Amino acid sequence: MRKILSLLLIILLSINLQAKPKLNYIAWAEKIADSEMKHNPDLWMADFLKTPKWDYTQGLVAKAMIDIYNKTNKQSCYFYVKAFADYFVINDGEILTYKISDYNIDRLNGGNFLFDMYTHTREEKYLNAIKLLREQLLTHPRVAEGAFWHKKVYPNQVWLDGLYMGSPFYAHYASYFNEPSLFDDVTKQFIVADKYTLDIKTGLNYHGWDESRSQKWANPVTGQSPNFWSRSMGWYLMAIVDVLDYLPANHPDRPKLINILNRLSIALLKFQDRKTGMWYQVTNLPKREGNYLESSGTAMFSYAMAKG
Numbered sequence: 001m002r003k004i005l006s007l008l009l010i011i012l013l014s015i016n017l018q019a020k021p022k023l024n025y026i027a028w029a030e031k032i033a034d035s036e037m038k039h040n041p042d043l044w045m046a047d048f049l050k051t052p053k054w055d056y057t058q059g060l061v062a063k064a065m066i067d068i069y070n071k072t073n074k075q076s077c078y079f080y081v082k083a084f085a086d087y088f089v090i091n092d093g094e095i096l097t098y099k100i101s102d103y104n105i106d107r108l109n110g111g112n113f114l115f116d117m118y119t120h121t122r123e124e125k126y127l128n129a130i131k132l133l134r135e136q137l138l139t140h141p142r143v144a145e146g147a148f149w150h151k152k153v154y155p156n157q158v159w160l161d162g163l164y165m166g167s168p169f170y171a172h173y174a175s176y177f178n179e180p181s182l183f184d185d186v187t188k189q190f191i192v193a194d195k196y197t198l199d200i201k202t203g204l205n206y207h208g209w210d211e212s213r214s215q216k217w218a219n220p221v222t223g224q225s226p227n228f229w230s231r232s233m234g235w236y237l238m239a240i241v242d243v244l245d246y247l248p249a250n251h252p253d254r255p256k257l258i259n260i261l262n263r264l265s266i267a268l269l270k271f272q273d274r275k276t277g278m279w280y281q282v283t284n285l286p287k288r289e290g291n292y293l294e295s296s297g298t299a300m301f302s303y304a305m306a307k308g
Contacts, residue, residue: 026068026071026072029068030068030072030074033064033065033068033074033076033077034076036061037076037080042083042087043058043061043062043065043080043083043084044058044084044087044088046061052087052096052097054095054096054097054107054110055107055110056106056107056110056165058084058110059109059112059113060109062084062113063112065078065080065081065113066078066081066113066116066117067116070116078120081113082117085113085114085117085126089126089129091125092125092128093125093126093128093129093131093132094129094132095111095132095133098132101152102151102152103136103140103141103149103151103152104152105140105148105149105162105165106151106162106165107133107136107165108136108137108165108166108169108170109165109166109169110133111129111130112168112169112172114126114129114133115173130173133169134173137166137170143158143192143211145188145192145195146185146188147188147189147192148189150162156211156212156214157208157209157211157215158193158208158209158211159207159208160193160197160205160208160229160232160233160235160236161207161231161232161235163189163193163235163239163240164236164238164239164242165235167186167189167190167242167243168239168242168243168245170182170185170189171186171243171246174186174246175246180248183248184253186247187243187247187257190239190243190256191256193205193209194260196209196211196222197209197224199228202228202267202270202284203263203264203270204228204267204268204271205228205233205236206227206228207225207227207228207229207232208224208225209222209224209225210223210225227282228283228284229281229282229283230279230294230298230301231281231294231297231300233264233268233283233301234297234299234303234304237264237265237300237301237305237308238303238304240258240260240304240308241261241304241308243257244258244261261304262308265301265304265305265308268283268301271283271284271286273293278293278294278295278298279293279297279298279301280294281294283297
C-alpha cells in the first residue's frame with residue numbers, strides 16, 4: 001500500500017493547490033517523482049511487478065509523471081515515461097501484453113498518458129495505440145442499461161473502480177478528438193453505477209453490483225456487494241473529478257456528476273477517523289476486528305476532495 005500511496009501523492013501534489021500558497025506542492029511532487037524513479041528504474045516495475053505488463057498502476061504513474069513534466073519541464077520525468085511508452089508501444093501502435101479480447105476495463109487507464117505523448121512527439125504509433133484502446137469500448141460488454149462490465153471474466157458486474165479505469169480515458173478521447181457525442185456514454189457509466197450501488201441509509205456506494213444476481217457475494221434482491229470498500233469509493237471519486245476536466249460545462253449530466261461527488265464526499269466525512277484524519281479499509285465498520293486505517297483509500301479521498 002505504501003507504493004500505491006506514493007503514486008497517488010504524485011498526482012495529488014501535481015495539482016497547483018491555491019488555498020495555501022506558502023506550501024510548495026510542486027516541489028513535493030518532484031521529490032516523490034525522484035523517489036519513485038530511484039526505487040523503480042523502469043516504470044513498468046511500479047507496484048512490485050517482476051515482469052512487464054500493460055496495466056492501470058503503470059498508467060497512473062505515467063500520467064502523474066507527465067503531468068509533473070508539463071508543469072515543471074522536469075526532463076527526467078519525461079524520459080522516464082518516454083522509455084516506458086517506447087517499450088510497450090511498437091511502431092504500428094500495437095501494445096505489448098494488451099489484448100482487446102480480454103475486455104478488461106483496467107487496461108484502458110494504462111493508456112491515458114498516451115494523449116500527452118502524442119501531443120509532445122506527434123509519433124504516429126502513439127495515436128494508433130490510443131485508437132486501439134478506444135476500439136475496445138466499441139464492443140466491450142455492457143449491462144442492460146449501458147454500463148461496462150468490469151471484465152469479460154466478471155460477467156454482468158459493474159465495479160466502482162472500473163469507473164476510474166475506463167471513464168477518464170474515454171472522456172479524454174472525446175475531448176481530444178472532438179467527439180462530443182461520446183460524453184453521453186461517459187456520464188451514463190456514473191449514472192448507472194450510482195443507481196445500483198448507492199446505499200440510501202449511509203450515502204455510501206457498495207463496491208460492486210451484479211446485474212444477474214448470480215455471484216455468491218451478490219445480494220439476491222439488489223445484486224449489491226455486501227460491504228463498502230474505501231479504495232473502491234476512492235477510485236470512483238477520482239474518476240469523477242478527472243472526467244470533469246474534459247466534460248463540457250454545458251453538458252446536461254455535469255450537475256449529476258457533481259451531485260454524486262458532493263453527496264459521497266459529505267457522506268464519507270461521517271466515517272473519517274477523528275484522531276488520524278484517515279478512513280478504514282471497510283469504511284463504515286471502524287470497530288470490526290481486523291479492520292484497519294487504510295492509506296491508499298485515504299489518499300484517493302484526499303485527492304478527489306482537494307481537486308473537487
